[in-house]
Amino acid sequence: MSFRTIExxxxxxxxxxxxxxxxxxxxxTYEDFKSVAEAIKGMIIRGAPAIGVAAAMGVALGAREIIxxxxxxxxxxLENVCExxxxxxxxxxxxFWGIERMKRVAEAHRGKSLDQIREALxxxxxxxxxxxxxxxxxxxxxGATLIPQGATILTHCNAGGLATAGYGTAxxxxxxxxxxxxxxxxxxxxxxxxxxxxxxxxxxLVKEGIPATLISDNMxxxxxxRGEITCCVVGADRIAANGDxxxxxxxxxxxxxxxxxxxxxxxxxxISTLDLSLSDGSxxxxxxxxxxxxxxIKGIAIAPAGVSVRNPAFxxxxxxxxxxxxxxxxxxxxxxxxxxxxxxxx
Amino acid sequence: MSFRTIExxxxxxxxxxxxxxxxxxxxxTYEDFKSVAEAIKGMIIRGAPAIGVAAAMGVALGAREIIxxxxxxxxxxLENVCExxxxxxxxxxxxFWGIERMKRVAEAHRGKSLDQIREALxxxxxxxxxxxxxxxxxxxxxGATLIPQGATILTHCNAGGLATAGYGTAxxxxxxxxxxxxxxxxxxxxxxxxxxxxxxxxxxLVKEGIPATLISDNMxxxxxxRGEITCCVVGADRIAANGDxxxxxxxxxxxxxxxxxxxxxxxxxxISTLDLSLSDGSxxxxxxxxxxxxxxIKGIAIAPAGVSVRNPAFxxxxxxxxxxxxxxxxxxxxxxxxxxxxxxxx
Numbered sequence: 001m002s003f004r005t006i007e008x009x010x011x012x013x014x015x016x017x018x019x020x021x022x023x024x025x026x027x028x029t030y031e032d033f034k035s036v037a038e039a040i041k042g043m044i045i046r047g048a049p050a051i052g053v054a055a056a057m058g059v060a061l062g063a064r065e066i067i068x069x070x071x072x073x074x075x076x077x078l079e080n081v082c083e084x085x086x087x088x089x090x091x092x093x094x095x096f097w098g099i100e101r102m103k104r105v106a107e108a109h110r111g112k113s114l115d116q117i118r119e120a121l122x123x124x125x126x127x128x129x130x131x132x133x134x135x136x137x138x139x140x141x142x143g144a145t146l147i148p149q150g151a152t153i154l155t156h157c158n159a160g161g162l163a164t165a166g167y168g169t170a171x172x173x174x175x176x177x178x179x180x181x182x183x184x185x186x187x188x189x190x191x192x193x194x195x196x197x198x199x200x201x202x203x204x205l206v207k208e209g210i211p212a213t214l215i216s217d218n219m220x221x222x223x224x225x226r227g228e229i230t231c232c233v234v235g236a237d238r239i240a241a242n243g244d245x246x247x248x249x250x251x252x253x254x255x256x257x258x259x260x261x262x263x264x265x266x267x268x269x270x271i272s273t274l275d276l277s278l279s280d281g282s283x284x285x286x287x288x289x290x291x292x293x294x295x296x297i298k299g300i301a302i303a304p305a306g307v308s309v310r311n312p313a314f315x316x317x318x319x320x321x322x323x324x325x326x327x328x329x330x331x332x333x334x335x336x337x338x339x340x341x342x343x344x345x346x
Numbered sequence: 347m348s349f350r351t352i353e354x355x356x357x358x359x360x361x362x363x364x365x366x367x368x369x370x371x372x373x374x375t376y377e378d379f380k381s382v383a384e385a386i387k388g389m390i391i392r393g394a395p396a397i398g399v400a401a402a403m404g405v406a407l408g409a410r411e412i413i414x415x416x417x418x419x420x421x422x423x424l425e426n427v428c429e430x431x432x433x434x435x436x437x438x439x440x441x442f443w444g445i446e447r448m449k450r451v452a453e454a455h456r457g458k459s460l461d462q463i464r465e466a467l468x469x470x471x472x473x474x475x476x477x478x479x480x481x482x483x484x485x486x487x488x489g490a491t492l493i494p495q496g497a498t499i500l501t502h503c504n505a506g507g508l509a510t511a512g513y514g515t516a517x518x519x520x521x522x523x524x525x526x527x528x529x530x531x532x533x534x535x536x537x538x539x540x541x542x543x544x545x546x547x548x549x550x551l552v553k554e555g556i557p558a559t560l561i562s563d564n565m566x567x568x569x570x571x572r573g574e575i576t577c578c579v580v581g582a583d584r585i586a587a588n589g590d591x592x593x594x595x596x597x598x599x600x601x602x603x604x605x606x607x608x609x610x611x612x613x614x615x616x617i618s619t620l621d622l623s624l625s626d627g628s629x630x631x632x633x634x635x636x637x638x639x640x641x642x643i644k645g646i647a648i649a650p651a652g653v654s655v656r657n658p659a660f661x662x663x664x665x666x667x668x669x670x671x672x673x674x675x676x677x678x679x680x681x682x683x684x685x686x687x688x689x690x691x692x
Contacts, residue, residue, distance in 0.1 A: 022647075022649065022650040023647065187656075188653075189564075190538070190640070190648075190649070191564070192536070192538060192562035192563065192564060193562050195648050198640075198641070198648050198649040199648060199649065202649050202650050202653040203650045205653070206650045206652040206653055211654070212653050212654060213653070213654040213655065213656055214640060214641065214649050214653045214654065214655050214656075215640070215655070215656050215657075216538035216539050216563070216595070216596075216640055216657075217538065217562070217563050217564040217596075218535075218537070218538060218563040218564070218595055218596025218599055219595055219596070219656065219657075219658060219661075220599070221596070221598050221599035221602060221661070222595060222598060222599075222658055222661040223656070225598060225661070249562070249564055249565055249568060250562075250563075250564025250565070250567075252567050252568060252571060253564055253566070253567035253568075253599060253603055256567060256602060256603055256606050257599055257602055257603075260602050260606070294536070294544075294560060294561070294562055295544070295560065297643045297644070297646070297648065298643070298646050298648070300643070300644050300646065301368075301369065302536075302541050302544045302545060302643065302644070303368065303536070303544040303545065303548050303560050304368040304548050304549045304552045306552040307534075307548040307551070307552055307558050307559070307560045308557070308558060308559040308560065309559065309560050309561070310533075310559055310560075310561050310565065310569070311561075311562075311565075312565060312568055315565075315567070315568040315571070
């Protein structure tokens with residue numbers, strides 16, 4: 001990869017500032033957990049797996065900041081750190097998964113000194129990051145088997161290296177197909193209101209030398225209907241036990257249009273995105289963000305002041321629209337309830 | 347109406363500059379036909395019926411500019427004026443309809459003096475504008491019968507007063523339902539890339555005091571799926587004999603999503619939007635516009651320079667997705683081939 005999304009260096013967290021792409025490639029340094037929480041809220045970093053890594057690193061930073069005489073005080077303050085990290089964004093389950101994993105590590109080291117616990121937390125956060133890269137490469141390997149030679153792949157939002165520790169989930173599939181010499185092309189939905197497709201996916205694809213065509217979201221159906229799209233591949237923020245998938249707003253529409261035009265629709269996501277505690281997608285909380293994301297672009301008003309705005313950041317695609325879910329453990333299709341549990345090893 | 351879209355005044359054409367809304371309400375004066383042609387190309391004025399009026403007024407201006415000794419020379423030059431007007435935009439049929447109507451009037455007055463022909467053309471252009479307002483009110487009257495009390499209506503692009511001589515087609519239906527005290531609400535798709543929904547529809551609705559909620563295009567499916575939308579009403583740029591309808595890019599997607607969610611999808615358009623010479627929508631030319639409309643918003647880049655872009659300005663919604671077409675002559679549904687010919691009086 002020609003960029004790093006997030007890394008732990010010298011007891012600080014470094015992140016590429018995704019609000020400034022594609023214009024500027026700037027790396028921010030975070031030395032305290034509250035600024036990491038703000039970075040997640042403010043979408044300096046976004047994408048479900050990347051948020052999981054950032055949350056874990058935030059907890060590791062927080063553990064270093066805690067001043068405590070006793071283990072009891074340390075664990076009480078650590079709980080508080082975890083709560084603040086958990087309140088940053090509601091939809092992507094990887095956030096909660098990352099925090100839970102950190103809590104379990106802390107718990108497992110309860111008998112050790114505070115500095116040993118802090119060290120174990122740091123190592124766990126770095127391990128989550130490193131594992132994510134491997135996971136994405138495996139998702140890519142599985143997913144590439146579904147991509148025909150010469151395919152034109154539509155993707156929505158950014159499920160790329162920037163949404164993960166690197167390589168990407170949906171873009172991992174695309175990268176792997178490209179590396180396998182499949183001569184693919186990509187159509188990227190710009191993905192209003194935050195423009196992850198125009199700003200991030202297009203930037204990654206251009207950097208990678210993969211032929212990329214940018215379209216506005218409402219053009220996807222047009223190109224599907226004209227037979228110009230071979231398949232769709234998107235990421236996920238949370239997948240319920242029955243396969244219903246929360247992902248960036250607009251994913252549901254892409255899936256409906258794909259089904260209507262007999263185009264395969266694939267979801268690429270790590271096992272950490274599964275939330276098998278939810279029987280279906282109706283239970284997934286949907287974040288609504290600020291109206292300014294819709295009414296302003298780069299600070300410039302594009303709408304009259306008096307208009308109301310709705311800004312749901314995610315939607316849920318029912319499993320019946322999904323051809324297959326690509327995980328690092330393999331491809332699940334058909335009976336998701338059975339297949340996802342099996343992939344998760346439950 | 348609290349604004350005028352287009353009018354003939356003192357041998358000039360006055361248009362509200364739609365590229366500067368909603369920030370500024372500026373009226374431009376055009377004194378020659380070439381600048382009217384540029385205004386249509388540059389989307390100072392847009393919307394199928396409004397383009398029809400503008401083209402007719404452009405021809406009337408052009409007739410005034412012609413210097414000719416003979417009728418033969420005048421008619422040759424008038425043909426040239428009409429050709430330049432016709433080359434401005436390819437999809438909306440009202441443009442060609444308006445020009446043809448002007449040609450027929452010139453032809454009918456061939457025996458008169460050149461100044462009498464010029465006067466007849468001016469009167470015809472003004473008549474087209476005045477008729478359009480009446481037509482829109484009739485579309486509104488018919489359409490309002492389809493809108494239930496308390497409905498939430500989704501609309502795409504701007505088929506409002508700004509897209510016509512006033513009142514609007516889709517927004518004409520909405521205005522009429524509002525005037526009838528139906529207590530309606532409107533969801534307006536922002537309509538990328540040109541943002542007609544955010545900039546124009548939202549502006550009209552706020553001005554009119556009709557409750558309006560702005561969403562990005564990819565949110566329409568989400569709200570339909572949640573049961574928050576009662577019906578969809580859109581305009582049209584060209585309707586083939588079988589009911590297939592060309593309209594702003596993204597309309598097809600709205601229609602597919604409406605069908606999938608069992609929501610009525612209505613097209614509101616004057617008879618002048620019918621092109622009964624086309625048996626189906628596959629024959630409608632689709633304008634592709636400049637890449638900058640997608641990559642830049644108000645001059646600011648939102649995408650990396652190296653990315654390819656596609657920018658089709660329209661799509662075609664097959665008739666099977668359309669619940670009914672609302673014309674000034676009545677509501678057509680079911681057998682469009684029969685119904686549209688009957689409405690057109692053919």
